[in-house]
Amino acid sequence: MPTLRLHLAALCAAFVANTASAQQSRADLVLLHGDLFTVDSQHPRAQAVAVRGDRIAAVGSDAEIQGWVGPRTRVIDLRGRLAIPGFIDGHGHYTALGESKLVLDLTKARTWDDIVVQVRDAAAAAKPGTLIEGRGWHQEKWTHAPAPNVEGVPLHASLDAVSARNPVVLEHASGHASFVNGAALRLAGVGRETPNPAGGEIVKDSSGEPTGLLKESAQSLIGRARAKLPHLTKQEEEARFRKIVQLAGDDALSKGVTSFHDAGSSFATIDGFKQLAREGKLPVRLYVMVRFESDSTLDAKLDGYLHAIGDRANREVLDTYQRIFRDNADAHDLRWRIEHAQHIDPLDVPRFKALGVIASMQGVHTISDGPWVAKRLGEERARRTSYPWRSLLDAGAVVTNGTDTPVEDVDPIMSFYGSVTRKTREGVVFVPEQRVTRDEGLRAYTLNNAYAAFEEKEKGSLTPGKLADIVVLSKNIMTAPEDDIPSARVDLTILGGKVRYERRTTTTAAREAAPRAP
Numbered sequence: 167m168p169t170l171r172l173h174l175a176a177l178c179a180a181f182v183a184n185t186a187s188a189q190q191s192r193a194d195l196v197l198l199h200g201d202l203f204t205v206d207s208q209h210p211r212a213q214a215v216a217v218r219g220d221r222i223a224a225v226g227s228d229a230e231i232q233g234w235v236g237p238r239t240r241v242i243d244l245r246g247r248l249a250i251p252g253f254i255d256g257h258g259h260y261t262a263l264g265e266s267k268l269v270l271d272l273t274k275a276r277t278w279d280d281i282v283v284q285v286r287d288a289a290a291a292a293k294p295g296t297l298i299e300g301r302g303w304h305q306e307k308w309t310h311a312p313a314p315n316v317e318g319v320p321l322h323a324s325l326d327a328v329s330a331r332n333p334v335v336l337e338h339a340s341g342h343a344s345f346v347n348g349a350a351l352r353l354a355g356v357g358r359e360t361p362n363p364a365g366g367e368i369v370k371d372s373s374g375e376p377t378g379l380l381k382e383s384a385q386s387l388i389g390r391a392r393a394k395l396p397h398l399t400k401q402e403e404e405a406r407f408r409k410i411v412q413l414a415g416d417d418a419l420s421k422g423v424t425s426f427h428d429a430g431s432s433f434a435t436i437d438g439f440k441q442l443a444r445e446g447k448l449p450v451r452l453y454v455m456v457r458f459e460s461d462s463t464l465d466a467k468l469d470g471y472l473h474a475i476g477d478r479a480n481r482e483v484l485d486t487y488q489r490i491f492r493d494n495a496d497a498h499d500l501r502w503r504i505e506h507a508q509h510i511d512p513l514d515v516p517r518f519k520a521l522g523v524i525a526s527m528q529g530v531h532t533i534s535d536g537p538w539v540a541k542r543l544g545e546e547r548a549r550r551t552s553y554p555w556r557s558l559l560d561a562g563a564v565v566t567n568g569t570d571t572p573v574e575d576v577d578p579i580m581s582f583y584g585s586v587t588r589k590t591r592e593g594v595v596f597v598p599e600q601r602v603t604r605d606e607g608l609r610a611y612t613l614n615n616a617y618a619a620f621e622e623k624e625k626g627s628l629t630p631g632k633l634a635d636i637v638v639l640s641k642n643i644m645t646a647p648e649d650d651i652p653s654a655r656v657d658l659t660i661l662g663g664k665v666r667y668e669r670r671t672t673t674t675a676a677r678e679a680a681p682r683a684p
């Protein structure tokens with residue numbers, strides 16, 4: 167497998183020529199007076215960048231880039247702020263992120279009672295009989311266990327008390343379980359006698375009564391309840407799809423995410439993405455892995471979908487069905503990935519480099535899981551195997567970062583912070599020897615993700631010729647004291663040379679409110 171460094175060397179030679187021939191023309195957009203961390207090893211730091219159309223035209227000092235300013239150029243004064251390549255989320259669930267915006271957000275709850283209050287308010291506002299949905303609860307994030315509880319999770323009676331007539335379905339943060347109320351259990355026909363489906367569990371209390379917790383495949387029983395509720399028309403489905411795509415995109419752009427690896431979607435969903443891409447309505451660049459399809463469907467359809475590789479806005483590639491690639495002579499060029507490469511035996515670490523397998527990781531999990539990993543795995547095993555970022559990088563592996571959103575917030579800054587500090591919310595540094603440098607952390611969120619999607623010639627660094635996907639932050643996460651990193655905000659997200667998100671600060675609001683000069 168060709169290494170990242172070889173690709174970069176080739177790129178840089180090409181871009182010198184590119185820049186020189188374009189020098190006569192003016193830029194559409196210029197960012198001046200910044201502190202640029204380019205993730206381009208040939209020119210790692212700069213002050214300014216010029217953009218023409220959707221591409222980066224030049225990167226350099228203020229003096230060099232001034233020459234690109236013409237009468238129609240939009241000039242943004244960065245006032246010393248950090249500018250970096252647009253973040254690429256290396257692993258998330260795009261439609262689920264959008265859907266999570268349509269349901270109760272349970273991720274911030276500190277106790278089960280907080281969630282009961284959210285459901286109570288939703289039930290008060292809902293039409294009787296309609297479904298109330300939420301997602302993102304996690305019993306490990308509550309300050310204390312609810313009473314009574316089974317396995318740390320409450321009984322459905324606590325929800326029945328606030329929502330007797332509306333079925334309630336609350337999905338766990340992991341997606342591996344759901345908690346439902348009595349009305350939902352009745353609609354689904356789940357009772358004491360209902361057997362566990364294969365690969366799932368209907369959790370029951372000591373008297374044999376379902377508690378409301380449905381694990382793994384037992385969640386499919388909720389489908390029986392949904393089937394009895396009014397269905398959306400085809401038009402309503404279509405409108406809903408467009409809405410969730412937009413909601414996910416708005417959230418991503420506001421957090422500086424310009425590209426997103428979706429892990430993954432069905433062919434039908436991909437068709438929906440492609441339609442929006444044709445209409446120019448896809449808010450961020452998507453790279454989609456195929457999921458929820460049988461092997462026979464994949465065999466029949468995969469060729470047709472791989473043809474979409476040339477489409478920058480929406481490239482689909484399959485990375486999980488290795489069976490299809492097994493007989494392929496070029497298999498080593500396929501950049502196989504292991505998603506959630508979280509717990510790895512040290513003996514296996516060097517195999518990532520040897521096999522050319524990319525470790526797709528989520529730095530933010532270090533922060534959220536750190537407090538309880540040792541409880542589950544034991545101290546010694548947690549230290550030896552958990553999120554071995556440093557070991558993988560030292561072994562020469564390509565490591566990518568992402569959030570697994572909506573399991574976690576799509577915010578790259580916290581995931582970056584997790585990879586460079588490994589500091590939990592309680593301030594404990596979880597296996598400190600596995601921290602990475604900030605340069606490595608930024609690279610994992612930009613160029614390495616571009617590489618994992620075969621796009622390192624198109625994006626991932628501020629390099630002339632690449633797509634002008636640029637993020638400006640309120641604080642310099644590359645140089646600020648460690649504890650300041652989480653409070654950094656995205657001030658500006660530029661995608662393909664267009665400002666797609668601008669944070670309203672008191673300064674921008676005042677400027678907009680000021681009367682125009684006569």
Ligand SMILES: [Zn+2]
Binds near residue numbers: 257258259429
């Ligand atoms: Zn995932």
